[in-house]
Amino acid sequence: MLTECMSVISGAWAPNVIWCLRAGPRRFSELRADIPPVSAKVLSRRLSELEERGVLIRHVRPTSPPSVSYELTPLGTELIPALDAIVSVGHRLKILQAYELPLAERAEKEQKSEHVSAK
Numbered sequence: 001m002l003t004e005c006m007s008v009i010s011g012a013w014a015p016n017v018i019w020c021l022r023a024g025p026r027r028f029s030e031l032r033a034d035i036p037p038v039s040a041k042v043l044s045r046r047l048s049e050l051e052e053r054g055v056l057i058r059h060v061r062p063t064s065p066p067s068v069s070y071e072l073t074p075l076g077t078e079l080i081p082a083l084d085a086i087v088s089v090g091h092r093l094k095i096l097q098a099y100e101l102p103l104a105e106r107a108e109k110e111q112k113s114e115h116v117s118a119k
Helices: 002-008 014-021 028-034 040-052 074-078 080-118
Strands: 056-061 067-072
Touching: 014 028, 014 040, 014 056, 014 067, 014 080, 028 040, 028 067, 040 056, 067 074, 074 080
Parallel strands: none
Antiparallel strands: 056 067
């Protein structure tokens, strides 16, 4: 089951796209602004893949020029709690790393001072 679920959200930036759509429909340009490092080509590919997998719906409005927006399907909405849990773990890891780094630096300084005193 894990493999099937991961295949639905696989691909660079796919979880980010789903995460950005959790608040509601977004246009392509809004998603580009939400995820600055992603290129237009990769974002376009990811949106198409997520649409094929049933995670999102592409709405084309008959305006001039045509307006396109993307929205999560019920399946896409079901993925939000899992992504939310991943984000929560990420926050805890960031705090832990921020705490552990000073400890590691302090230990390194102590080792250096012990090494210098031993000479």
